Amino acid sequence: MPTVTWSRLGGERRAAVVAAAEAEFAEHGFSRGSLNVIARRAGVAKGSLFQYFADKRDLYAHITDVGSQRVRSHMEAQIRVLDPSRPFFEFLTDLLDVWVAYFAEHPRERALHAASSFEVDTDARVSVRAVVHRHYLEVLRPLVHDARARGDLRADADVDALLSLLLMLLPHLALAPYVRGMDPVLGLDEMSAEQPALVVRRYVAVLAAAFGTGAPQTLSTVHFRGEHVDD
Incomplete structure (x- = not known):
């Protein structure tokens, strides 16, 4: 965490x-x-950085927190627009579309996300992933629990498993369309403009089949930008 000296520093x-x-x-x-x-x-001065933060890892965690706050603020605003009271997997599809679009339009955020995801230093990776996961879960957990309360998830659905899968899926969708080799199976290595949205729908169909109460979705039963998508 930043020191008291940091909090007293001028905004500029x-x-x-x-x-x-x-x-x-x-x-x-x-x-x-x-x-x-x-x-x-x-x-x-370099020495001033150590008056602001305990060490390099502390600075890195703070920078991750600042970037995560920006992403979170954007996504929370979009969640309100998308109406999370809708059927959960319909809402989740639109939310993931917005998520992919955000990282397409914000290369700095994407680069910071990649840095935290691919960090080789274990202690640094654990520190920054803890920051990122805290923001993810503070937003996702209420959405998932509300979906369960509405009956959008099976009564015996393992909501922790669903949250864990979403924690893996979000960074993957933020990066895979832009980092070759992360997802060759679903075609993101040969990406077209439509491919991320199609991939989102395939992932959501799997989640809906595993955790939802209705019939499993397939690509033939979802819609892409208002148009029917055939298998």
Whole structure:
């Protein structure tokens, strides 16, 4: 967590440090990210960074939190627009479409997401994934529990398993359309403009079949941008 000194720092200086750290960690990740470069770009002494944060990992976790807050704010606004009281898997399809579109339009957020997902330093990866997962779960858990209360999920549905699958699916959909080799099975290595939306529907169909109360969805029963999608 940032120190008291950080909280007393002027807004412009904090913004400069955050911007410099985001750029460096997005490009190089934690292990190869340079505090010297961050300090130089932010216009502060390297020693000042250790007055603001306990260590490099603490700075990395804070930058992850700042980026996650931006993504979360956007998605929470979209959730309100999409109306989460609708049938859960219909709503989830639209939500995942919005999620994919967000990372298509925000390469900096995508790079930070990749840095946290692919980090080789175990302690750093655990620290930043804990931050990311906290934001995910604070948003997803109420949605899933409300869906169960409405009867959109089977009474015996393992909601923790569903949440765990969503925790794996979200970073995958944020990155797979842009990182070759992550998902060759569903065609994201040969991506067309429509492919991510089709993949979303295949994933949701599997989740609906496993956890939902209705008949399993297939590609022939879902709609893409208002048009029927055939098998």
